[in-house]
Amino acid sequence: MRLLRWYLPIAGLVLTALVGGCSSDGSPQGTVPLTVVVGLNGGPSVNGHQAMTGAPEPGEQVSVTNAAGHVVKATTDSAGLAIMHLKPGRYTVSSVQCGTGSSGGTVVLSSNRTPVLYRIECGIH
Numbered sequence: 129m130r131l132l133r134w135y136l137p138i139a140g141l142v143l144t145a146l147v148g149g150c151s152s153d154g155s156p157q158g159t160v161p162l163t164v165v166v167g168l169n170g171g172p173s174v175n176g177h178q179a180m181t182g183a184p185e186p187g188e189q190v191s192v193t194n195a196a197g198h199v200v201k202a203t204t205d206s207a208g209l210a211i212m213h214l215k216p217g218r219y220t221v222s223s224v225q226c227g228t229g230s231s232g233g234t235v236v237l238s239s240n241r242t243p244v245l246y247r248i249e250c251g252i253h
Contacts, residue, residue: 159213160237164190165247166208166223184208185250189224192235226250 166185190210192200194217202210204223216239222228229248237244 156213158215160216160239160241161243162192162212162214162219162221162235162237163243163245164192164202164204164210164212164221164223165245166190166204166210166226166229166250167247168250185223185225188226190248191222191224193220193222194218221246221248223248223250 166188168183168185184204184206185208186204186206188204188208188210190202190204192202192212192214194214200212200214202212204210214237216237218234218236220228220233221235222233226248227233229250235244235246
């Protein structure tokens with residue numbers, strides 16, 4: 129019983145330390161979830177239709193750069209998604225293959241922590 133009285137407060141402190149640095153959605157405190165989607169469009173005609181209409185691009189390296197020039201990189205998963213948690217601010221988003229795509233490349237993350245979905249449309253010829 130004496131061991132239990134000692135262990136429970138310690139366990140509570142450890143749990144508080146682990147959870148204290150994260151928000152309810154699991155992202156680090158003070159950050160905004162940014163999901164970048166890389167979609168492929170164009171390509172050769174298949175049965176009279178465009179071959180790729182927003183098909184995801186897995187394994188594409190995505191870079192997000194803030195005004196100070198700090199770069200955060202991520203790689204898209206099998207669904208063509210790269211998820212990052214960044215501080216609020218203005219960022220330039222690009223990918224290795226597509227550059228900024230037709231979207232222009234700028235995204236603003238608000239301090240209200242609203243998750244942002246940003247799509248890079250990549251034209252394939």
